Amino acid sequence: MTNTNATTVGVVLNSASVVASRSPGRLAWARFLSDKKTVVAAVIVLIYVILAIVAPILVSAGILNPYKTNQDLIGPDSLPLGNFGGISADHPFGVEPGIGRDVLSRVWYGLTFSLLIALVGSFLAMMIGIILGIIAGLTGGWVDTIIGRLIDLTLSFPQTLMLLALSGTIIAILTGTFGVPEGDLARATYVILVLAVFGWVGVARVIRGQVLSIREREYIDASKLIGSSAPRRWFREVLPNLWAPILVQSTLMLPAYISTEAALAYLGVSVQQPTPTLGNVLQDAVRYPVADFTYFIIPVIVLVVMVVAFNLLGDGLRDALDPKGNR
């Protein structure tokens, strides 16, 4: 009995000591690992990122060839020869109707461009959002009011309409005044700018809210009393406490931007053929839902899986980092 009790007590003590030694980061990590669907999503995201990184290498090595046309694989009705969109050992995802470009190469290489645009766009949006959010939250007063109005103004802007209407003019300004090379680079820059200019609003709001709660904490007062400078307080005392919402916001923003880029490419604003992006591959594929279902469905699946995986990862991270919220 005694022995047993002692053992039990020992075990309890033991486990208590383990828990006591866990840092908040480790706790979050443990919560993350225990959430199977988030782990799966993270693995998928990781695979996508690796694929996107290796694609340019494979293209320059000639293993992927997103540009070469293969007229010999196209029938007289302009559709690919053979079943399922011309799937073969050489072209595991089939070939593009009309001109026979390899679909795997185009989707894979397109993934790189789409991810790159979404990544740069969301990075810029986060930067603007974080900086303005911290400033608004900490200074308050008229600065907060101005930033608040700026947020309202940006939100009330009819985005999609203006994006389409302004694309020609702004791309012309980019190439003319700022010397961005004409063509895909100018169009990609435009899309990135657009994503950044309209994307920071949500981030700024979340960050401002977070900052408002942090600035009332004692250690901030203490820092103030010691006589630390304002920028030091913003970036050394407040910012480290914002990493969790920033991480969550970016993983949620990225999939939204991948979809937005695809939509813009579909509307002809983003990077154009022959350079592939998921959006412009999709733009061509949606014309063939009946005539060539394989060609239609492959880019759709690739896009949907990626967006869902990023979203699940974002949700999972939020749960792991901030267990009080949304449960």
Place this chain on the structure above:
Amino acid sequence: MKKRTIARLGSLAVAGAVVTAALTACGPSTGGSSENTGGTVTYLGVAGQWEGTDPASVYYGNELASLRRLVYRGLVAFPITDDPNPAPLGDLATDAGTTEDGGLTWTFTIKDGVTWQDGSPVTGDDFIYGLSRSYDETLVNGTGVGTTYLGQYAPSVVEAGYSGPFTSTPEATAVFEEHFFAEGQTVTYKFDVAWPDFPYAAATLFTTDPYQESFDDGSTLWEINSNGPYILEEDEFDPALGGTFVRNPEYDPSTDSTELREALPDEFRFEFVADSDVLFQRLVADNGDDKAAFTDANIPATFYSQITGDVADRTMKSTSPYTRFLQINSLTVTDPKVRRALAVALNQNGVIQAWGGENWGEPSTTIVAKALPGYQPNKGFEGLNPDGDPEAAAALLAEAGQPNPEIVFAFPDTPTNQKLVPVIQQSWEAAGFVVKLNPIAPDATPGYYGQMADKDKNGNKVDVFFAGWASDWPSLFGVVVPIIQSNPAGVQYGVGFNYGFYSNPEVDALIDQAFASTDANEQAALLAQADSVAGADGAYIPIANQKNYFLYGSKIGGFLPDVASSYYPDFGSIYVLED
């Protein structure tokens, strides 16, 4: 006007069978009779493609074809027939015109009893007034077709500065009136250069159509003042939505001929939809009023898999007057061997597959469409491999001493072209060319052809560019002359469509001989020879002769793409099938 509702058929199968039976029973020609009179035919089009309904501004083949049959009768018109080489018949004129000096002077007599929709008679003066409007650049609305040909055959009027009825000086007007005048019901056209096939042009184009001066109020772009069997029900035609054409109470069928228009339906409804996918989804579905609907757009490749069974029974294939080719800027690509190497290397079949495959078109060796009377393959491009021959092209480049010439290739930046261009680019690169792309934005100013027509291509270096052509009237004169005759000195553009600025004295001499000849066969032979000489010199790069592949509703009868309608479906013969 009375509007008859269309009784609905029970099933698609029955509907398909009815059309097949009707067509086989009546042959491809007109199947109409008084029993088929009445009903509403719906014409489906894509919104925003029309550039105007004022006769001075209409230029596209399908628009000319439909308006000629419904509202705008001309001097002459082509009959409804499957004959590939019909002669024009008198329409508002009593006959197809007379000339006694080989085409320099043409006279026509206007019929008695022909009227405008307000009941007043169509007079000789209306014809001269209509012609004068074809000189007004504002009315012509950018197409420039009337001015172009009139400038070619009556240059002294253009040189005198004549610019239509509103803005011309009295001196210029005097020159115009010396050339073109009416005495009572007789209208006379005096050209500086013989125009042997003038009635062919007058039958197709609206340049010489009459216009009622009292109707001309300065805002006529979308108005229609009919002298034909139908009138526009609305005040104006709507390029975004369409319009409804109902019977014209002032129209007297005894002044017209059923060879030109049978005018069987009570109503033609022009309905424009957002894009061609919607249009073909409706025609494939064949529901309700769409059973009596048709279109002049070609079935897109993305719909081929749905053209089976009953739907396939409602299709018709025909040739097309359109050819596609690439024009070469002969000011920058001066070596004929390099020019020919571009043509020899091109994978025509590949381009055609990208465009829509065998239903879309077939390889060609010339700018002349097979449908034109007098068509001959271009002997200068004899033995051209439609799959492209990079080795032979490389050999030509080696002979020219330029194994890797740089070629700047301009094209309108549309999704279709973005798919085609890689095929062309790669077949040239296989022969050793270094290809640089110069996509022209669809909303560029000036527009694509405006830029190509400019001698320095709007400041860009352009060596090769996309082009397409359909003769404006069924004759080799309408294609060989505008494209490969050298431009008069000093003219940037406007006369001719020789945007490659190709110039070859041998070609010009053959064209002059053709103008001098009075025999149609000899004219065609001389023009074909001029084309062959230009081909051997690498004046252009032939790609394809297009084809038509039409779909129509199950209650449409008399569906006939013919010469009169530039191989679009003829509005003169179409009718609604009885149940």
